[in-house]
Structures are given as C-alpha cells and as structure tokens.
Amino acid sequence: MALARTENFHKKEIDIADYAKALAHPARVAILMTLAKKNECICGDLVLDLPLAQSTVSQHLKALKDLGLIQGEVDGPRSRYCINWKVFEKFQKAHSEWSEKLLGFRQDNYC
Amino acid sequence: MALARTENFHKKEIDIADYAKALAHPARVAILMTLAKKNECICGDLVLDLPLAQSTVSQHLKALKDLGLIQGEVDGPRSRYCINWKVFEKFQKAHSEWSEKLLGFRQDNYC
DNA sequence: TTGCTTTATCGTACGACGACGATATACGAT
DNA sequence: ATCGTATATCGTCGTCGTACGATAAAGCAA
Numbered sequence: 505m506a507l508a509r510t511e512n513f514h515k516k517e518i519d520i521a522d523y524a525k526a527l528a529h530p531a532r533v534a535i536l537m538t539l540a541k542k543n544e545c546i547c548g549d550l551v552l553d554l555p556l557a558q559s560t561v562s563q564h565l566k567a568l569k570d571l572g573l574i575q576g577e578v579d580g581p582r583s584r585y586c587i588n589w590k591v592f593e594k595f596q597k598a599h600s601e602w603s604e605k606l607l608g609f610r611q612d613n614y615c
Numbered sequence: 616m617a618l619a620r621t622e623n624f625h626k627k628e629i630d631i632a633d634y635a636k637a638l639a640h641p642a643r644v645a646i647l648m649t650l651a652k653k654n655e656c657i658c659g660d661l662v663l664d665l666p667l668a669q670s671t672v673s674q675h676l677k678a679l680k681d682l683g684l685i686q687g688e689v690d691g692p693r694s695r696y697c698i699n700w701k702v703f704e705k706f707q708k709a710h711s712e713w714s715e716k717l718l719g720f721r722q723d724n725y726c
Numbered sequence: 727t728t729g730c731t732t733t734a735t736c737g738t739a740c741g742a743c744g745a746c747g748a749t750a751t752a753c754g755a756t
Numbered sequence: 757a758t759c760g761t762a763t764a765t766c767g768t769c770g771t772c773g774t775a776c777g778a779t780a781a782a783g784c785a786a
Contacts, residue, residue: 505742505775506739506740506741507742507774508742508773508774508775509666509775512666514641517644521640523635524635524636524644526635527632527710528632528635528639529619529632530619530621530628530631530632533628533713541720543720546762547763547764548761548763551763556620557745557746557747558762558764559745559747559763559765560745562763562765563744563745563764566765578752580752580754581752581754581762582761582762583762587717589724596714600714602644603711605648605651606648606703609651613655619744619745619771619772620744640773640774658733659731662733667774667776668775668777669732669734670733670734673733674734675774678773689733689783691783692731692781692782692784
C-alpha cells in the first residue's frame with residue numbers, strides 16, 4: 505500500500521492498527537490459535553494445517569514475528585514457534601481498552 | 616494484495632480478519648472513536664480532525680461503511696455518519712471471544 | 727439562475743501484501 | 757562425505773491499499 509502517514513497519528517491508534525494488521529489475514533489468526541493450543545509448534549506442522557504453500561506460511565510467521573507476537577527458536581533443522589504472551593497481551597489490552605471505551609459512548613442513533 | 620485465498624479458512628477466522636482489516640489503519644481507528652464520542656458526525660468534521668486529504672478520508676469512510684461498521688445518511692449537502700453499534704458489537708465480540716480463548720491456553724513457554 | 731459548500735468518485739501513482747516456485751542454508755542421519 | 761529433511765529467503769507476479777488533486781453531483785442561499 506502507499507506509505508501510510510502514520511507519523512501524524514497517536515501512538516495508541518498506531519498500536520491498535522499494528523495489532524489489527526497482524527490479525528488482518530485469516531492465516532495469521534489461525535496460526536496464533538494453533539500456537540496457543542499446542543503451546544509451541546514447528547513450522548512444518550503449521551504448513552500442514554493451512555491451505556498455503558510453505559513459503560507463504562513462512563512469510564506469515566515472519567509478519568507475526570516482526571511485530572513480536574511470536575518468537576522462534578531453531579531446533580535442529582526445524583523452527584519452533586510460540587506465542588510471546590507478554591507482547592500479545594499488551595496489544596490485546598490496547599485493543600480491548602479502546603473498544604470498551606468506544607462502547608462506553610454508545611447511545612441511540614439512527615443506525 | 617494478492618487475492619487472499621480466504622475461501623479455505625473458517626468463517627470465524629475470516630470475520631476476525633475482516634474486522635482487523637477495518638482497524639488496520641490509524642485513521643479508521645480514530646474515525647470510529649470520534650464517531651463514538653460525538654454519536655454522529657459529518658464528513659467535514661472528520662477531515663478537520665485528521666491529517667489527510669478530504670478524498671482520502673472519504674475512502675476510509677467507505678471502507679468502514681463497506682464492512683457495515685458505520686452508516687451514513689445525507690443531510691443536505693453533507694454526509695452524516697454514525698457507528699452501527701450492532702455490527703460493531705458483533706465483530707468486537709468475535710474478536711473478544713477469540714482472544715479470550717487464546718489467552719485461556721496460556722502457559723509458560725520459552726518466550 | 728448563479729454561485730458556494732460539501733462530499734463521493736475518478737484518475738493516477740506507488741508501495742505493500744499475498745501467493746507461489748525455486749533455491750540456499752543448515753542440520754541429522756547414514 | 758552424502759543424502760534427505762526443514763525452513764528462510766529470493767524473485768516474481770498480480771492485486772489491493774493509501775495517498776492526492778481534480779472533477780462531478782447535489783443541495784442551499786442569494
């Protein structure tokens with residue numbers, strides 16, 4: 505996409521947007537759930553779970569890793585991933601507080 | 616982006632991803648908060664609030680409208696927008712249940 | 727009507743995303 | 757050393773997202 509001019513927005517909005525970007529593809533949503541369920545997981549198992557090529561899964565893993573939501577460690581020829589709960593919780597909390605605040609303003613409108 | 620092959624994922628994952636896509640830009644995060652605070656708002660006021668051109672803001676509004684998160688009605692030469700709380704709540708709940716489920720699996724790992 | 731205001735849409739440009747196959751790398755096993 | 761396995765990265769392609777200015781459309785005011 506074109507360079508999103510994020511420099512002019514508030515940090516909270518950017519954090520929420522970054523978190524949302526990470527969840528903006530069903531594969532990444534699925535990956536996070538699988539990692540949560542299994543606690544940790546090697547790349548190959550995730551590839552089996554997903555209707556995507558190995559290289560594509562690797563890319564999605566990189567996206568999650570770049571934001572810090574997951575971490576990977578090498579295990580012989582494999583890569584073992586797991587959720588970085590601290591980071592996940594941070595983002596999840598940011599979104600949760602935002603949406604609760606939003607809902608706090610709820611009142612009847614024409615919608 | 617390349618045609619995301621969403622057809623092979625589960626509806627819940629797609630819903631969460633769609634919601635996340637809507638929040639994946641700080642401008643849209645900000646728009647939703649402003650609409651919530653003011654209950655309703657005309658396009659021009661949102662343009663004043665944001666460091667973006669009028670046409671760009673209009674595009675972001677369209678994105679939110681396409682997903683159903685907001686609604687607009689014409690008011691003379693203006694467009695008056697407000698949050699569609701029912702739809703917002705639906706998506707917010709989907710995400711919330713997902714993340715709570717995720718956190719429910721939390722346990723110690725090497726991360 | 728004429729003109730002003732407001733907003734949606736068009737046209738355009740460019741960067742990012744998502745997909746894949748192919749390849750390089752690195753490790754384990756034989 | 758060689759082979760097989762696992763994964764990250766590269767190259768590439770097409771599509772979408774984001775930005776803007778310009779313009780069209782629609783309503784109000786005079």
